[in-house]
Amino acid sequence: MPSAPKQRQILVLLALHAGRVVTTQTFVEELWGDKPPRSFATTLQTYISQLRAKLAKAAGDASWARRLLSTRHSGYQMDARQCRTDVAEFGHLVQAGRRTAETGDPAATSRLLGDALALWRGPVLVDVPVGRILAADVAALEETRLGVLERRIEADLALRRHADLLGELAMLVMRNPMNENFSALQMTALYRSGRSGRALEEFRRIRAVLRDELGVEPGPRLQQLHRTILAGEPDAEPAWLGS
Structure with a gap:
């Protein structure tokens, strides 16, 4: 460099x-x-x-x-x-992971998307000056990373790894307090781990944040998940969220 x-x-x-x-x-x-x-x-x-x-x-x-x-x-x-870059390798692994998600293979999806996310070792271009164009590229890459992370967690939930995800999801929700998808995933993992009270607390938290910051209610996914947990239904979301 x-x-x-x-x-x-x-x-x-x-x-x-x-x-x-x-x-x-x-x-x-x-x-x-x-x-x-x-x-x-x-x-x-x-x-x-x-x-x-x-x-x-x-x-x-x-x-x-x-x-x-x-x-x-x-x-x-x-x-x-x-020109081989980790960004291009990340893209190839993500595409492969999406294909396995479409075929209903959560184990392969988790592995491929996990490999893609492992290429991230910190903030994008942390040691490079960033102007307007690169700033847009960085924002796009970060949005893609978050989407891939959601998809990998969905695959892990489909594999019944909910207990193993609790720590990771707690950190993600703390860092992304208005991200409804991360909250839904955390609520699902908590509920499946026998912690329905904590799952309902998370719903109340994000509902308050969305109301205070944006003046809106949680979306349909969170609303339905909330009703499912209140009703004590056997599972909070479909077994394979990636499908």
Whole structure:
């Protein structure tokens, strides 16, 4: 990874969008926002040349660096076939996990989505300067991660691992106090673990938060789950939530 901040931004932007052309305008918006320098085109070309030189030095092959990072009519492109990233691997595992969910295989879904989530070792791009474009990419990746996490927990619930999920779900609800899906999953795990009173407490908590912060009631999923727990029905939600 280059040490210069803007070179790091450029490399990450190209890698996240590998296989697609990143336009000059996109680079300008990411690097300088509304205040680009007058010579932004020349400056960007210099950054790209310096980045290619660093890649060539690291690989010992200048021609490979030019193939990896090519110039296009409207910008630059990273060759996806020669650029392996943990983000791309995450995407492949998520797609595989979704396919197994569609076929009704919670064990495979839990394993694949768990492997995908294991690639996350902390906040996205924590050591890279982030402009407008990368900020949007980071937000999208985080939303995807949360969705994948929900799906993995659903698969684990289908495998009757509710007791093992209680600690993880308590932390997720604490960090995402208005996320109705996490609350529903926590209520389900609590109820199946014989803690119906605590499950009802969670419903009252999120109901109060949603009313105070947004002026709305919990959605249909939470409302139905609440009624199910009050009625003491044998199971709180369908056995396979991923289907």
